Amino acid sequence: MIWEVFRQEKTGDRHTHCGNVHAPDREMALMFAQIQHGRRMQTHSLWVAPKDEIAEVDADEAEFGGTTDKAYRWAMTYNNIDASFAEEVAESEAEQEEAAQKRGDV
Amino acid sequence: MPGDSPDSDLSPEEAQLLRLADDEFVLAERYTEWQIYAPTVESDLALANIAQDEFGHARLWYDLIQEEFGYEESELVWERAPDDFRHSTLVELETPEGDWADTVVRGYLYDVAERLRLDALADSSYEPIADRVPKVQGEESYHREHAQSWLDRLTGSGESHDRVQAAVNRLFPYALTLFSDTEHEAEILDAGVRTRPLSDLRSDWLDEVVSYLESLDIAVPHPADTERPDAVGRDGTHTADWDALHEEFTATYHELGFDEPATLRGENA
Numbered sequence: 053m054i055w056e057v058f059r060q061e062k063t064g065d066r067h068t069h070c071g072n073v074h075a076p077d078r079e080m081a082l083m084f085a086q087i088q089h090g091r092r093m094q095t096h097s098l099w100v101a102p103k104d105e106i107a108e109v110d111a112d113e114a115e116f117g118g119t120t121d122k123a124y125r126w127a128m129t130y131n132n133i134d135a136s137f138a139e140e141v142a143e144s145e146a147e148q149e150e151a152a153q154k155r156g157d158v
Numbered sequence: 159m160p161g162d163s164p165d166s167d168l169s170p171e172e173a174q175l176l177r178l179a180d181d182e183f184v185l186a187e188r189y190t191e192w193q194i195y196a197p198t199v200e201s202d203l204a205l206a207n208i209a210q211d212e213f214g215h216a217r218l219w220y221d222l223i224q225e226e227f228g229y230e231e232s233e234l235v236w237e238r239a240p241d242d243f244r245h246s247t248l249v250e251l252e253t254p255e256g257d258w259a260d261t262v263v264r265g266y267l268y269d270v271a272e273r274l275r276l277d278a279l280a281d282s283s284y285e286p287i288a289d290r291v292p293k294v295q296g297e298e299s300y301h302r303e304h305a306q307s308w309l310d311r312l313t314g315s316g317e318s319h320d321r322v323q324a325a326v327n328r329l330f331p332y333a334l335t336l337f338s339d340t341e342h343e344a345e346i347l348d349a350g351v352r353t354r355p356l357s358d359l360r361s362d363w364l365d366e367v368v369s370y371l372e373s374l375d376i377a378v379p380h381p382a383d384t385e386r387p388d389a390v391g392r393d394g395t396h397t398a399d400w401d402a403l404h405e406e407f408t409a410t411y412h413e414l415g416f417d418e419p420a421t422l423r424g425e426n427a
Contacts, residue, residue, distance in 0.1 A: 073200050076311065083307055084200040086300070087207045 055081035056106060057089050058099040067099050075100075165341065165394075170349045171284050172227050173244075173342035177392065178275075179219035180245035181336075183235070184400075185268060186212035187407055188253060189261070197258055204304055208265070211297045218294065222286050236411040240396060240404040244340075247391040248332040250400040259312055259321035260329070266305035267333040270366055272298055274359045275352075283350030306370075313374040323376055331384045337363070338392045 055075055058067035070089050075081035081100040090098055135141040165173070189209035196202035220234050248268060253260050276295050282288040312318040337360035346352050368378045389395040411417070 074198055075200060080307055080311070083304060084204055087204050088200065091207060 053077075053081075054103040055085070055100040056103050057081075057085045058101070059089050059093070059095055060097040060099075061094055062096045065096070067097065072103065073100070168342065169227070170342050170345040170351050171287070172223065173340065174279075174346050174351050175219050175223050175287070176244045177246075179216050179223065179234075180243045181249055181268075181272075182212045182219065183216035184243070184245045184403070185249040185264075186210075186216060187403060188249065188251075188264075191253060192261065195256070201258075205261070208301050208304060211301070215294050215297070218290050222290065226286060232411075232416065236408055237417060240401055241394040243391075243396070243400070243404075244394070245391050246332070246336040246338070247387060247389045247395075247397055247400070248329060248336055250391065250397060250403060251329070251332060252399040252402070257321065257325065258308075259318060260325040262305055262308040262312065263322060263325035264329055264333075265301065266309055267329060267367060268336070269298060269302045269305055271333070271336045271359070271363050273302065274362055278352050278354040278359060281353050287351065309371075309374060313376060319375070322374075326371060326376055326378060330379050331387050333367075334360070334381060334384065335387065335390045335392065336360075338390045340392050 053074065053076060054072050055078075056072050057070055059070040060067045073081055073084040073088055075084050078100065082098065085098050085100050089095070135145065168176070186209045189205055189212065192202065192205050194202065196205055220231065223229055223234060224231060248264065251264075273295075276291050276298065279287050280291045280295075282291070309322065312322050337356045339356045343356060347355055364381065371378050387397075389397045389400075
């Protein structure tokens with residue numbers, strides 16, 4: 053029986069699919085997954101799920117989005133402008149940067 | 159020094175460390191024999207992982223013996239005579255061909271004893287031992303979980319149940335040698351190197367092992383009715399299986415001639 057394995061690097065992160073293991077049952081699958089997917093990388097948690105229990109729909113059957121070019125939505129023309137002439141822009145940018153740092157995004 | 163002098167010259171710390179290191183090293187050697195032959199890729203990896211842990215623990219203890227008592231690695235491992243090793247004969251026995259149950263049972267019997275021993279070393283008066291115990295303890299719990307997961311499943315019914323029973327019958331008398339004491343036992347306790355006597359560890363081990371195996375419908379021989387193997391290991395007596403294994407793992411060392419290194423323009427060059 054094949055069990056798909058999902059690994060979470062640190063608490064709060066998403067569990068990401070990282071491979072699978074063959075095991076007769078859930079407990080053994082967890083035991084093998086620890087070795088195969090948790091031993092060499094920083095790991096906070098592992099999930100295992102029976103492969104058969106995972107449902108799939110793929111691009112042959114469904115119309116997924118994300119295929120049309122929407123580059124026109126990006127106002128690239130203004131990217132390389134030095135905003136220092138406008139104080140309020142510089143302040144706003146500084147605020148955004150600070151907020152991003154607090155969130156831990158940077 | 160092992161090989162050069164009788165055991166009575168060993169300090170209690172050295173005597174305790176040699177038992178520890180040799181047990182882990184030799185068991186790891188046996189585990190590695192399953193590489194590429196284990197029942198599935200997953201079980202192969204799991205056992206390789208356990209073997210690697212045991213080698214790591216052996217390395218930890220051998221390094222300590224080298225640092226504190228002035229040995230070279232070659233003296234401890236590659237050039238030590240087979241009857242100077244102090245591991246229990248449980249860990250040296252050859253695995254009957256393809257008998258996974260035998261490996262699982264041996265692992266279980268050993269790992270329970272190992273936990274009890276480490277617990278009794280956690281407060282060792284000898285700090286270098288006490289300092290290293292927690293790292294080893296952390297890894298040993300996976301080993302027990304591994305062995306017990308297999309035992310729970312193998313003892314369900316039919317042939318695998320019979321194989322587990324046969325392995326218990328075969329290995330149990332040898333497992334008792336894990337707790338065989340030597341002339342150093344009193345000193346080890348007096349010095350506080352280990353905080354509990356082997357006889358206590360043995361009785362705790364029996365309580366745990368017997369009740370667990372019986373819960374799986376596996377009969378465990380009564381220690382009093384168990385004939386003791388001639389080879390105990392702790393006193394340097396070993397089985398023929400050990401001679402073969404020792405020859406095998408030292409073969410490359412001797413082939414490469416590390417004991418007589420070639421020197422530039424020397425005779426062996």
